[in-house]
Amino acid sequence: MGGGEFAELRAFMMIAETRSFREAAGRLGVTPSALSRTIKRLEGRLGHRLLNRTTRSVSPTEAGQLLYARLLPAVASLEEAVDDTLARRGDATGTVRLNLPRLAAEVLLMPRLAEFAALHPGIHLDIVLDDALSDVIGSGSDAGIRPQEMLEKDMIAVRLTPPFRNTVVGTPGYLAKHGVPQSPQDLKRHLCINYRWADSRQPYRWPFGGPDGPFEINVEGPFSVNDTGLLKEAALSGTGLACLSEPMVALHVVRGELVEVLEPWSKRYAGFFLYHPSRRQTPPALRALIMFLTESQASRGPAAPG
Template structure:
């Protein structure tokens, strides 16, 4: 095998796994045109078509699927062996890829990373903010962050944050026009700021619990968001009621900028956990990160 084929094989693996030239090129740090040219050259040298391209998708041909099955695991093994060599270094080193939601990234991961990374300059972290329940094995992440109740049983889970609690809040200007809800069902009469989560395939139903009684309420309103900052801005501006984690709005509640309702219906629940495959052999760099994130009650 010619040595120049190696990079082309890596390019093919990236496209085959992503099923998309744009995402594969971004992952490899090359231009889409250069990647496409490299794979065409690889196909010409091998004398077979590896990818079936359309205007909307990319799929492997039978030859491409066979090549993916045979060389993919071998390249993964080489990559893992190279990562293991970091054990011989004086300092932990290497790239760690993590997928997490926006709230956990801001409140748990970032505070730990900004303290850790200056101490370990050879550790690199790629943090991808994603609300989907990503398959970290298929997407080749080292770890993910989810709420404790969402972690699969075959994963190792490390608690990295305290229990959480939700809060329903509205501004004084909003409640000047509307009565305070006394029970969750009253929310159907209010203008609520909704959340769309890809894990649910639609609008999130607000969850409540009181004395063991669980309740989900599908609310309605003029606004639907997928990010935290816009939801917080909207509720502060009096455009509706919001369902936020307690830590996001506690300062606004204390200052009187927001009013909390239905507090007795918002029970604590398991906080964030870092999770990764049980068969994964942690590198020194990953082990350092886990210890930096591990939650310790104070």
């Protein structure tokens, strides 16, 4: 396909989307009369009338609708390829408002912020920590990071991490004093540090998996917090047992500062995904962030928070 033929198809796509010769011409930087001649050449070459024209409106004919449907994925793929190339150059500019829970920030974002800033000096990240997992788009964010189980419908989702588990942990000192629980039911005899969603008065029910399927239990303890960072610090202080995501405590378990208990009952989650409204409307700055996170995860894996 020559450049002229591609330009004709691009002109047709623009008219089909805007339903206006004048608006399409403005977007393409040509006059309406020149655009009309372009469409006539395309129709003559294909042997089909592609557009119904009246003095007030423009709409695709049946042949035009079929052509548009066939062209749409191809054009989207070309646009994506061009955008990906530009994103890798570091030329993208703009602000990306990203909503994510603290765990995702600690594991995925914070260890690599300096590298991203160096690669993309024209992008400003507006980071919103949100353990309440509120409506990302409704809150004015461009994208969100969530566990797959909490993704909003009709969104483009991009995997960022492999699956991970929820885990119950305590310090060696706490377990030496209070004993090691052998089943989730034993937690009734332990001091458990509750987590409470920021927008709820109800404490978090600890999730588990078993031979009969997943289940949840209520636990009791000396206090509740609505911040996972404080929850981890409380567990590290020896106050009691805490239920936290595996990536958040992995380094502390390796160091011997925390001990995992009830491992056979750990509930498994599908992992973290970044999601946003529409692939075709993805701003270059957001596309650059998505590419950076997916490529860095593929090469390094998730970083363990300290």
